[in-house]
Amino acid sequence: MAQSQSDGVQDSVSLAIDAPSLVRSGRVIPIALRLRNRTAQPLTLQLMGRTMTFDVVVRDQSGREVFRLLKDPATAVILRLERLNASEVREMLYRWDQHTDDGRQTRPGEYTIEALLPTDAEPIRSSAVPLRILPR
Amino acid sequence: VTAATLRDAVRPTVGGLQIHFRNFLCTLGFNAVRSGQASFITNSHCTNRQGRRDGTQYYQPLSSVPNSFIGTEVDDPGYFRNGPCPKGARCRYSDAARVVYASGVNSDVGEIAQTTGENNASLTIAGTFNISGEGTALVGQTANKVGRTTGWTAGAITNTCVNTGVSGSNNVLLCQTFVGAGVGAGDSGSPVFRIGSRNSVTLLGILWGGSSDGSLFVYSPISQVEQELGALTTF
16 A cells, blocks of 8 residues: 555545536436545545445535435445555546435525545545526 | 554454455454354455355454454355345345454454543553443443444444345345444444443444444344354353
8 A cells, every 4th residue: 555544635635526507406417526636646545335435415505404315324334445546536426316315306496515435534525516406 | 652552453352453354444343252163253244245155364453464364254144035124125134244263363252442431532442341241232221332443432222123224235134223322434343332340341233334424323233143143152
């Protein structure tokens, strides 16, 4: 392992979201996540899950959480040593059908989307990106 | 002199220590003897192939550390369908597998690493808990665990006997117990126990899952571990 995850890992990697900023109500929203090694050295991250496990959180304008992908209390808490080569980018995709955690259709309005990668310390977080849902 | 942590090489081995296989880290649950074999128990999902005997090789604390090979997985029962299992799912009663210690590896049956305090995030080993029995738990009672990521945490049991789907799979673990206590990635396999007098503890089961915010963990009761792996001598 060239580099293990440490307190400085947040400076060594970036997590970015690519998602449409404007969608019609009811449409499936493709949310692409890109984890990038920002350094010129290989990096070994300590990430949760047997496979790439990520969380997606959607909040309304007041900051209230309306959707969380990993809301189940039943995620296996195994830790994976994931090697990223220098400057390597790892992509993940989630398709959100606009249903909230309580099973309702999200109302038209302004929202934000944030992604997280759980680790054995603080999660790797993306910046929140804006999302506007228009009436059908 | 620096005190050892749960992530250091510790011999004899005890419950709560970091273990390493392939490119994964988990926690050694507890030592046990089965059919005369010195063994330890960890999660089925902490093996190369979940739900089948595959000879996974384990290291403590890391394979990169000299003399760290500690054992080979010998028992990991398969998942089943039908019966009490929800339609379309694969079920077991416990997320547990047994590993036989390699020759020459010292292990202490009945001992779990004790860190400096509960819910204080410390990974420094300050003593041991001694298992004096096995038991079941009721809602409202306090359960404890020791794991390589979040150390010793404790909290109230919130639910018992919940059929629990494992996120990201079609696996369901039947009749599991939930505890409102801290957990983190890498704590898979942690021993779960109730503290009696002094350092004497009752073994309750083996932790396998948690909530994404780290405030709740799920474990398989010890009776169900032994239902699937056979009778174990744990103290």
